[in-house]
Amino acid sequence: MMRCFVSMLCLLIACSFARADDAPRTMLRAHLEPAGPVVAGSAVKLVVDALTTSWFTAAPDWPTFEIHDAFVTLPDDNALNLNETIDGVQWFGVSRVYRIVPRASGAFDVPALSITLHTGGTDTPVTLQTPPQTFTATLPAGAEGMTSFFPAPNVTATQRIEPQDGKLEVGGTISRIVTQHADATESMLIAPVQFGEIDGLRRYAKPPATRNISADRTGLVAGERTDTVTYVVNRRGRYALPPIDIEWWNTITHQRETIHLPAVNFTARAAHEKPLWEIPADALAGAARHTVIFLNARDVVYACIALACIVAGAWFYPRMRAAWERVRRAWIAARRKRAEGxxxxxxxxxxxxxxxxxxxxxxxxxxxxxxxxxxxxxxxxxxxxxxxxxxxxxxxxxxxxxxxxxxxxxxxxxxxxxxxxxxxxxxxxxxxxxxxx
Structure with missing residues (x-):
């Protein structure tokens, strides 16, 4: 009887070990290509492999991250299926590549990524982390001191102002639109334009618009990035949108170049508001939109001068009219005297x-x-x-x-x-x- 019980216990333990061996296993791998120092402006690949001994019921959750002074992208067309044998065990998975483009020189730290895997054979997702990575970027000779290192064969930039006629009033808006075109460069790698604050204007930046220009045979031809900022006029006066200088590194001549966009000057006049006393009382009682009248010292001076002219005219008019009548009668008398003389x-x-x-x-x-x-x-x-x-x-x-x-x-x-x-x-x-x- 005792011998039978021991046999059954050993069978249960063996079965438990067999079930443990049958549970799916998961693994994450990550490495940088190239592993050594790179030149700023060139792409560094962060290759991440997600592996399992069974299968994936859903795609892994690939996170996004940011690195200071670098562009980080995850293209949608670089997924690669894996099928490997590691230590006699068959592994299946998928590989994705992050592209990291440093914009300056120095050391860059790639943080650890938390990726959730959905494997077959279990109902519980598994979350794993990649090991942190580090790489170093250097600048070519002559590029030291650049605010943002942006290499390209050729870069052009244009700006557009709306409205173009420059007729603005207080409360109106003016938009400054800057478009950059870089040959053989992805639009996501083009550096953004920095728009500053201006006293008297309220700034609203719009999300940038990017597009890649491709050809059927050659592939990527150029990239375009459009940055737009809108300013709302708070008070009347003369304003100037400062000039914009865009620095870039010419990969053909290996020299630093600058694109200069000139300043934009415009004048905003006072808004033609409806006087407050002409607003119906029932409209104000119904919480209607209030009218704001903008006044400055020059408006007050003009109003005082106009009022003084009206008062002087009202005071001098009777006297001037009487004097004119005397002169007219004297002229008529002189003409009559001459006619009868x-x-x-x-x-x-x-x-x-x-x-x-x-x-x-x-x-x-x-x-x-x-x-x-x-x-x-x-x-x-x-x-x-x-x-x-x-x-x-x-x-x-x-x-x-x-x-x-x-x-x-x-x-x-x-x-x-x-x-x-x-x-x-x-x-x-x-x-x-x-x-x-």
């Missing part, structure tokens, strides 16, 4: 004399004598003392006696006196002196 009477007399009609000459002569202050009022023809005009006076007296027309000789003499009469200005009293006795 000696000069106008003399011109009418000349025209009447030229016509040769005594019916026109006699009234014109008496009108001129009445307008002349040297004659008494009422004036008489016999008071004419000028020798040249005495012929005209005699013609008038003869007209009453014989009713004849004025002679042509008188007309000629009157023409000769015209220039003298225009320039002469008598300054005598309009009325005869009063009798002082």
């Amino acid at each position: 000696e000069f106008a009477a003399w011109r009418a007399l000349k025209q009447a004399t030229d016509s040769g009609s005594m019916r026109r000459v006699i009234p014109a002569l008496y009108r001129w004598m009445d307008a002349n202050p040297r004659f008494a009022h009422p004036a008489r023809v016999d008071e004419i003392a000028e020798p040249d005009l005495q012929d005209l006076a005699k013609a008038v007296e003869t007209h009453y006696e014989r009713a004849e027309s004025v002679e042509s000789g008188v007309r000629v003499k009157l023409h000769r006196r015209m220039g003298w009469r225009r320039s002469r200005r008598a300054r005598g009293p309009a009325l005869p002196p009063l009798n002082s006795q």
Whole structure:
């Protein structure tokens, strides 16, 4: 009986060991290619192998990680199936390659990666870690002091500003778009553009847009990276987006080169806001959007000047209007006086004399004598003392006696006196002196 019990116990132990040997086994391997120092800008491969003695029910969870001053990528097209015999045991698995591109010189530490494996024959996932790795990168001669070492056969860069017309108001936005094109380089390896903060503007950076340009036969041709930043204007004024310098290492000439993008200047004016007193009260009561009015010292000065002009105009307008009326009345009086004065009477007399009609000459002569202050009022023809005009006076007296027309000789003499009469200005009293006795 005892011998039977011992036999059964040994059988159970053997079966337990057999089940333990049948449990799937897992393993992670990791190494760097190349293992020695590399030149900054060249790719270092981190090869990670996930192995099991059974099979994978799901793909391993490949994590992502970052290394300072280096680009780390995990391409989707580099998975490789494994089938190996290790110490007489058959192993199956998959291999993935991380690409690490250092941007500067120095030592780089690759952290340990935690990878979860889903194997067949067990319901519990297994999480393993890769050993940490270390590699060293150096810079070629002449590349020392570069902010970011970026090697490529050729690099070009352009910038675009939106809106292009530069018409901005407070609260508006302006976008600066920089596109880099690098030959024979993946877009993910192109260094990002650094946009700084600007006083008076609020900066919003957008995610970069990258694309690889490939050809059917040659494969990768170039890579493009587009960085976009948007600035929101907080206050009015003049602004300048600083210039951008992009450094890169020319792998053909083995020299450092720089691409310079010029600064961008623009002016933002105050927003045309609706005055607060024009907003309906029910709109404010309903929690409507408030209107913000931006004012600065120059706006206040302009408002004060405009107000002073309005007040001065209201104060001076009645006085200026009265002064204008006085000037206008004086001008009208002067014109009337000239039209009714000696000069106008003399011109009418000349025209009447030229016509040769005594019916026109006699009234014109008496009108001129009445307008002349040297004659008494009422004036008489016999008071004419000028020798040249005495012929005209005699013609008038003869007209009453014989009713004849004025002679042509008188007309000629009157023409000769015209220039003298225009320039002469008598300054005598309009009325005869009063009798002082």
